Amino acid sequence: NAGVTQTPKFQVLKTGQSMTLQCAQDMNHEYMSWYRQDPGMGLRLIHYSVGAGITDQGEVPNGYNVSRSTTEDFPLRLLSAAPSQTSVYFCASSRGTGAYEQYFGPGTRLTVT
Amino acid sequence: AQKVTQAQTEISVVEKEDVTLDCVYETRDTTYYLFWYKQPPSGELVFLIRRNSFDEQNEISGRYSWNFQKSTSSFNFTITASQVVDSAVYFCALSNSGYALNFGKGTSLLVTP
Numbered sequence: 684n685a686g687v688t689q690t691p692k693f694q695v696l697k698t699g700q701s702m703t704l705q706c707a708q709d710m711n712h713e714y715m716s717w718y719r720q721d722p723g724m725g726l727r728l729i730h731y732s733v734g735a736g737i738t739d740q741g742e743v744p745n746g747y748n749v750s751r752s753t754t755e756d757f758p759l760r761l762l763s764a765a766p767s768q769t770s771v772y773f774c775a776s777s778r779g780t781g782a783y784e785q786y787f788g789p790g791t792r793l794t795v796t
Numbered sequence: 797a798q799k800v801t802q803a804q805t806e807i808s809v810v811e812k813e814d815v816t817l818d819c820v821y822e823t824r825d826t827t828y829y830l831f832w833y834k835q836p837p838s839g840e841l842v843f844l845i846r847r848n849s850f851d852e853q854n855e856i857s858g859r860y861s862w863n864f865q866k867s868t869s870s871f872n873f874t875i876t877a878s879q880v881v882d883s884a885v886y887f888c889a890l891s892n893s894g895y896a897l898n899f900g901k902g903t904s905l906l907v908t909p
Contacts, residue, residue: 714895723805725887725899726841733895741896773841780895782829782848787841 685709689774689788696764696795704759704791706774714777715757719770764795798823800890802900817873817903819888828892830871835885878907
């Protein structure tokens with residue numbers, strides 16, 4: 684099992700550019716989510732999905748888009764990158780919500796100049 | 797609203813010392829789950845433990861132990877005989893039966909030889 688994989692590992696964007704962060708899991712988990720980690724802020728939920736075709740917003744969704752066409756994949760799209768989106772992005776998956784531990788990917792470090 | 801407070805931003809200890817990382821939480825839910833995650837310098841997030849609100853038993857796993865006290869809304873983490881490999885950022889997190897993990901801001905632990 685590869686677990687949760689994320690690509691790319693590092694990315695530099697210019698303000699206004701768009702891009703997609705990829706996330707995939709091979710554990711057949713229904714629940715997937717995206718977090719961002721900023722210094723001194725912990726991790727904050729951006730978007731989540733409870734199954735294919737179902738997504739919803741988390742705490743900090745502005746500027747990001749998601750879709751879930753398969754159980755395995757949950758890409759995160761930055762529509763028009765801004766310096767405030769400079770962060771480390773983590774994708775996570777779990778068997779369900781609440782009680783289940785989330786398995787995190789290795790993260791994508793994004794810098795927007 | 798749910799909130800997790802990790803008041804200790806940084807802790808520095810010498811190897812073999814015991815160290816306790818504090819976690820205080822707030823929630824109105826009667827059913828909730830508490831987690832600890834470790835983030836070593838390599839950046840990945842590693843699940844350490846989950847505890848549900850109905851189980852106040854303390855847990856010990858090797859050099860790690862956790863003390864859950866509902867009366868003080870605390871879920872503290874102790875490392876006994878710390879080692880250099882314990883150097884990491886440790887996050888406490890809270891979840892109800894819903895979709896989000898609410899993370900504290902983390903405690904950075906540095907263990908020096």
